[in-house]
Amino acid sequence: MTRLAVAALAALLTLSALALPALATPQHALQLEEPARGPQVLVAGGTPAGIAAAVAAARKGLSVELICDRPYLGGLLTGAMMDQWDLNKAPDGGRIEGGLFRDIYDQLGESFDPQSAEAVFQRLVASYPEITLHLDTQLLAVTLAGPELDRRVESVTFQDRETRARLEIRAPVVIDATDGGDLAALAGARYDVGRQDTGLDTKMQAATLMFSVDGVDWHTAVRSYDDTRYGEGGATEKKLWGYTRLLRTYEPLSPRVIVRDLNLGREPGGRVTVNAVDVVGVDGRDPKSVAEGAAIARVEIFRLLAFLRARVPGFAHARLAAFADELYIRETRHILGLTLLTAADIWHGRIPYDTIGLASYPLDIHPTYVGEPPAYAPVRHVYGVPFRAMVPHGFDNLLVAGPAISATHVAAGSVRTIPTTIEEGEAAGIAASFSLRRGVDFASLALQRNLMHQLRTALVQAGAVIDVARR
Known part of the structure; x- marks a missing residue:
């Protein structure tokens, strides 16, 4: 990297003028x-x-x-x-x-x-x-x-x-x-x-781990959405949201997880992202708390995906593609x-x-x-x-x-x-x-x-x- 080269050169040029410890090395000088x-x-x-x-x-x-x-x-x-x-x-x-x-x-x-x-x-x-x-x-x-x-x-x-x-x-x-x-x-x-x-x-809003899935029949999911059956929702060519009534029947694995609804997004390549799994008790300022929340969510996502395959039209062949790199910290x-x-x-x-x-x-x-x-x-x-x-x-x-x-x-x-x-x-x-x-x-x-x-x-x-x- 350019910054590495600049930093190393600057450190080396100043070694003679600095009282470095006897065991100092170029790696120490970089700091x-x-x-x-x-x-x-x-x-x-x-x-x-x-x-x-x-x-x-x-x-x-x-x-x-x-x-x-x-x-x-x-x-x-x-x-x-x-x-x-x-x-x-x-x-x-x-x-x-x-x-x-x-x-x-x-x-x-x-x-x-x-x-x-x-x-x-x-x-x-x-x-x-x-x-x-x-x-x-x-x-x-x-x-x-x-x-x-x-x-x-x-x-x-x-x-x-x-x-x-x-x-x-x-x-x-x-x-x-x-x-x-x-x-x-x-x-x-x-x-x-x-x-x-x-x-x-000082409780904070729940954090969410998003994930993506392949194998979703998007057009079937959109066409089959029924407010009476699934609860109030809506759809566009690239977005689908709702399922609140359906998800009242979902039982989370973790006592810290809430799944109230689904917010689905269709990416240009056809992959579908899912915003659904909320984890409470996460302190976004604390890396350990964030890591724990992400771990809880990953386990929960496998359970939720099985539920979606069985209960949501268009998801019968859905398979996990990726977890988000980080939790969505709201607050x-x-x-x-x-x-x-x-x-x-x-x-x-x-x-x-x-x-x-x-x-x-x-x-x-x-x-x-x-x-x-x-x-x-x-x-x-x-x-x-x-x-x-x-x-x-x-x-x-x-x-x-x-x-x-x-x-x-x-x-x-x-x-x-x-x-x-x-x-x-x-x-x-x-x-x-x-x-x-x-x-x-x-x-x-x-x-x-x-x-x-x-x-x-x-x-x-x-x-x-x-x-x-x-x-």
Whole structure:
């Protein structure tokens, strides 16, 4: 790898000037920190939100370092086999997402395979020389400056998992686009975990292991779907969902598993993905808990597949093709921002002055424990995502874009979806340019209506939709 060669050369050139231990070797030298770098924007997270942030900033001519914890771009879309969109729609059924999301959607379509998603993201990032990409690179440390209520992220240290070389990056603007708000949490930002805001406990929404199957007769499955027999559902050429009534007769093997319904996606090659197996009690911040949840789900999937073969038309010859590489973690932290998005904001369709994008996905709360009843009907209300929810309290050069923005446990059931996080990422990248060029910090930008008006104008010029009537 290129970075390995650079790191090794740098280490060798400095050996004579460093007091290395007597037994030091070139391998030890590789772990020395590289000199701090200075891009204009640092984006942590190769998620769809992180990619959108990096591209939006690059389009404004800013230099960007994009750090991806995974060995591939795309986050849950590629790693968790999330091969279809949870779309935001207007009351008339029209789309209310614009900008970068629309560009990506037009390339991938309604349903896609993880390889196609990865390729689209890779091409998108590679098309901007302003972006320097680091894959499979983990977050290690954050250095801060300034008083407690006016802190700045001074530098962030990462480590390449393959070479073990450390990389310290200094940037005037930092965007945390990790799914769990990992950088903000490491920097000391305040946050709730799971449903902590309810005062009950810190239980989190169930995690899901998706899987794919070959041998499904898709046309038979679609034609035979009957709401009376299987429960309310629906189908398109590439999507099929429902079976709630049928699955009430399914008895999970594990007491931690819930199978409420099926969400099926038909990939271009005919393979079918299945989103069905929820596992409760998984802490997405803890690798051991995640590994345990994935193991439980894998065993359960064999049992569920046998049930589907016997009970679902079109599945008689279905055979397991693959498990997703990782669990779909819906919820971990909610970073405290300058405002808190609530279920009431969503249910009443509030559009605040600092709206950076529109959303309408229902309040889709997956259970935190077996037997938890649904809290809200699957009804859509168009609402605005507030920029203030992306600004961590007490920080002036840090933004959060992704499922970890400032929202309650229930509100996160809607705002966590990937199209919405892409809107947030694009807004973060454009806000980075606005902040640097105007010399204004994010807290001031968020709280001054005249500045927010200017930022929203820039978002609209980039294709974002912030007004249903003008989409």
